[in-house]
Structures are given as structure tokens and as C-alpha cells.
Amino acid sequence: MADGFVHEIRVGWGDCDPARIAYTGHLPGFALRAIDAWWEWALEAPGGWYHMEIDRGFGTPFVAMRLDFRAPVTPRHPLLCHVRPTRLGTTSVSFRVDARQDGRTCFEGEFTCVFVEGGTLEKRTPPEDAAAAIRAHLP
Amino acid sequence: MADGFVHEIRVGWGDCDPARIAYTGHLPGFALRAIDAWWEWALEAPGGWYHMEIDRGFGTPFVAMRLDFRAPVTPRHPLLCHVRPTRLGTTSVSFRVDARQDGRTCFEGEFTCVFVEGGTLEKRTPPEDAAAAIRAHLP
């Protein structure tokens, strides 16, 4: 775990635009898939956000994201998305995602989510096991 | 033009996730569609980025985006994306997008792009008509 959780994405032809690189509009979605997969891994239960919402009754909608794009993403190499939580608030959590191909950073992002009740979207504190999973992986 | 350019998006069932709101991963793409449509409108030529890359030989890849999510987006109302350029640099341009439904802001974002040669992705200054179109709509 020295390097934390890595989610691998196969970038395909259909992810690319006529400039022959992955379309920027898809890149935030790649980071979100990686965070979804992080939850699956951290909670040790299949399904990630789907499991959290439907089986556990809580959600983590996004309130902010910031992305910097460093190098084009292409289908030449797998996209390795390194995910780690960076901050746990009373009702919020922040993540950092570094997405790399062939040894270089393609983009990096910071994402902040709030904990809410499933269904109502009302703010709440995280379930204890979720908070513990985050704490276990904070820097 | 007092209120600037507005691009309307029909949010559909397929844009929504099990929380019954538009999936966050799609929202940056909505903003990008609106900026693409802004270029079409500002250059008075059909195609937006497609026209710029293929007919004009230049592109405007993104180097950064920042989004704040204020309220859920749903299929109940059209999503009105207000787009305006906020800064023109020597080789870059920034845009602001405010996305509203039913009178309230759902999300807002800032986006920075660089001008590049089509094909090579090498940085360049904007074509004069593109720079003029941006200047004409700066705040």
C-alpha cells in the first residue's frame, strides 16, 4: 500500500476525439470511476457507490472538482489512476486522483464530496466504517 | 447579448444515476458542449471545435477546469449553460460556464484552454478572428 490504490482504465478508440487523444469531457469521468473503485476496495464490498447507496443508505455526491491536464491520454497505454483520500471533514471527504500513462502524469485532480442520506440527499456524518476506511488511507 | 450566450441542454433519463440526478461525471461534459457551441456561435461557422480543427487547423485543448456543484441537475427542466470568456492570454483563453435549471445555479465552472496547431498540438497564438471573437465577449 506504499503507493496506495490504483485503478486501471483501458482507454479505447471511442474515448478519443478527432485530435486523436482522449476527449477532455471523458477525463473527469475516468477519475470518478477510479474513486468509485476506491470505495469498493476500501469498504471491501463489491459495488462501490452503488453498494453504498442501495445497500447502506448513504451517498457521497460531489460538491467540487479541480483538474489539471498535463499530457494527452491515448489508447497506447493503460491509464493508471492513483486514488487517495486527502481530507476527512465532519460531513465531507476529499480525494486526489493522479492519472498516469507510461510513467508520466496525464492529469491530476482534487475532488470533494459530502456525505448524504440516500434518497433525501440530506447532509450527514459518514458511517463509522466509511470514516475508518478513509482515515486508514489518509496521508 | 446583455446576458451572453446560452446553450440549452436537454437532460435525459440516461444522464441520471440511481440517486435520480444527473451523474456528476456527465456535468463537465455538459459544460464542454456549451463551450463548443459558444465557439460555433462566436465564429459564426457551423461545427465549433470540429470546424476549428479540421477546416481552420487549430485547436484549444483544456489545461485546467474547476467546477462547483450547487444543486442537483434533473430532467425536470432544460439546463441552461451560460458561457462567457473571462480572460484572453497570449496563447490561452479562459471561460466561465454557469449552468442553471428553473432559475437556480446548478453548477458553475472555470475552464482554461491553450491554442495549439492542429495535428501537432504545438502551442501558438490564436488566429486573429478567434482572438477578436473572444475580445468582443470579454466582461
Next chain:
Amino acid sequence: MADGFVHEIRVGWGDCDPARIAYTGHLPGFALRAIDAWWEWALEAPGGWYHMEIDRGFGTPFVAMRLDFRAPVTPRHPLLCHVRPTRLGTTSVSFRVDARQDGRTCFEGEFTCVFVEGGTLEKRTPPEDAAAAIRAHLP
């Protein structure tokens, strides 16, 4: 109504792949957006499938689709999706979608859906107003 319902889609840069045409993987989604919009129009209630599922308690999941691709789709012209129901069964409905740009057919498809209870996905007969809306537009 001689020509039936038409849903217009703005094809963007991000819909295109490196062959400079809209990626095939997006085209079924365009047709589905058009059918979703058809329901909104036919039921005279905003939201389409979202309204049907959440406010009315029924859904229409797809059981089959068949598409033929005749000509590339590009951002050069709006994509006009002509939608009409072609068959109403006891618990099913079929649609035909013809998608045209600049006067020629780009793709055409046939889609069959079943009526189900919201939530349970159990097969059912359509609500009377939905059946009537379909019948009103059958060829």
C-alpha cells in the same frame, strides 16, 4: 404531424472519434434520447422516462434494438431523429428511429421495449394514456 415527431441533436466534437465522425458507440444513445423525448412530447409532461418512472411508476426497458448505419454522422449539421411507434403489443411497444443529416439518412433503427412496474421491473400492460398516445401515432 404528417412527418411525426423529430428530435434534434447537436453533434459535437466530443461525440466524434479519430476517424472524424461520430463514434458508433454513441449512436444508439442518440436514438434513445430521441425516444425519451418522444415520450415527453406524446405524454405532454416534462421528463419523459424520468417522469414515467418517478411520477407515474412505470418503465419501458428495452428488450431489443436493431440499427443500420447508412452514412457517417458529423458535427457539420444537426442530427434530426424522426421517431414513431410502429407496434403496440399487450405489454410491449416498438419504435422506429430515422436519423438524418442534411437530407440524407445516417442511420435507422428499430427498438422494442416492454412495459414494467417501476422498481420491480415486472411486466405489465401500459397505462391507458400511454397506450392511447402510442395508438395515436401508429402508422
Next chain:
Amino acid sequence: MADGFVHEIRVGWGDCDPARIAYTGHLPGFALRAIDAWWEWALEAPGGWYHMEIDRGFGTPFVAMRLDFRAPVTPRHPLLCHVRPTRLGTTSVSFRVDARQDGRTCFEGEFTCVFVEGGTLEKRTPPEDAAAAIRAHLP
């Protein structure tokens, strides 16, 4: 190879709609990703369609697809997409994709593509190694 090539897809929260199942509009795209990955595997060169278009100068656009949806797709299990070519014509190739979760078929599809010159989209015969790769995996 008794069972042929299998491409695994992680279905996520963002792939699902408010009915809590993967949105139908995404399923053809899953099948296409699997065919793209099949080419990568069959040609033993990274990139699939991207490699074929950009490094090899040929493409395989779709002319038809037929899908039957048997059971909902969810994030509960990986989606295993079994891909095999079913027919090699003079200038065309057909594929079958069976997509399974947890031992049952969720959807199955047939897809027909034509071989074209990269750039021009003009019909052509397949390169010999591509034809050989297809023949090696025909039923």
C-alpha cells in the same frame, strides 16, 4: 481459447440509471469496447482500432448491429463480454458478443463492420494479417 476472448468491464454507478440498472444506451458501447479489445488481442498490438487506424491505415466502421437484452446489468458483478468473429466477407467482418454477469447472459449482439481505408472511408479488403486473425477465430 476453447471459450474465446473475454473482455471484462467494471460496471459503475455512473453507468446506471434511476431504475438502478446499467442504462441501455451504454450497452452497445460496452460491446464495442469488447470488440476493440478483441482486435488488440487478435493483432497482438496495443491500441486496437486506434492502432489499426493510425499505425496501419485501415478502419472497420460498423454497418449494422442487433442486440437482445436478456437481463439487467448492474455494478454487482463484472460484465464478461465474450467476443468472437462469426463471418469474414470480402470486405466485411461480423462479430458476436455475449455479455454475462454472474453466470447468466445479460445481452447478446451481432455486429457487422466493413473494412475501409483510413481517412477516405473507402471500402477495401482486409490486410492479410487481419484476415488471418479473424479466420483463426471463426467458429
